């Protein structure tokens with residue numbers, strides 16, 4: 557090996573699969589039932605391209621719904637399995653998944669914006685070049701976690717700038733890249749011309 561591998565840690569909901577509108581809350585929810593899992597159509601081929609290009613891929617996701625009493629741990633795990641099945645369906649490989657099942661008020665070290673999940677991913681794949689590895693997400697908390705772990709950061713799908721304003725308020729340096737979706741990020745990373753959308 558002439559070069560260390562690069563790891564791309566992907567947030568899950570809103571990056572790989574759609575979130576689910578929740579009329580009772582300001583933010584949409586993660587899918588809470590297997591039937592609600594909807595992988596974005598472009599994602600399986602994009603992950604295949606990243607895998608083919610030699611990138612290691614991992615997922616880091618906060619999933620507090622069980623701790624909040626909204627669903628069971630078993631169902632949350634089934635939902636994650638369904639996402640994995642969908643996103644890897646064209647040959648892309650998710651090397652590891654790192655899930656925080658706590659609530660914000662539990663004060664754990666793993667819940668993003670803390671870096672615990674990302675450091676766990678980096679520990680699982682020790683032979684990677686951290687400064688050329690990435691955290692890719694759709695929330696300010698993803699970018700903050702990425703910065704705390706010493707990674708490059710990509711913020712996707714922030715059309716109104718809400719997350720960028722939150723980052724500015726939190727004194728963040730990044731994000732290093734902003735785009736509409738995972739396709740924008742992969743085109744940037746692989747230096748391919750942007751696709752027609």
Ligand SMILES: [Mg+2]
Pocket residue numbers: 567568569570571693694695
């Ligand atoms: Mg997300």
Ligand SMILES: [Zn+2]
Pocket residue numbers: 656657658664665666667
């Ligand atoms: Zn946690």
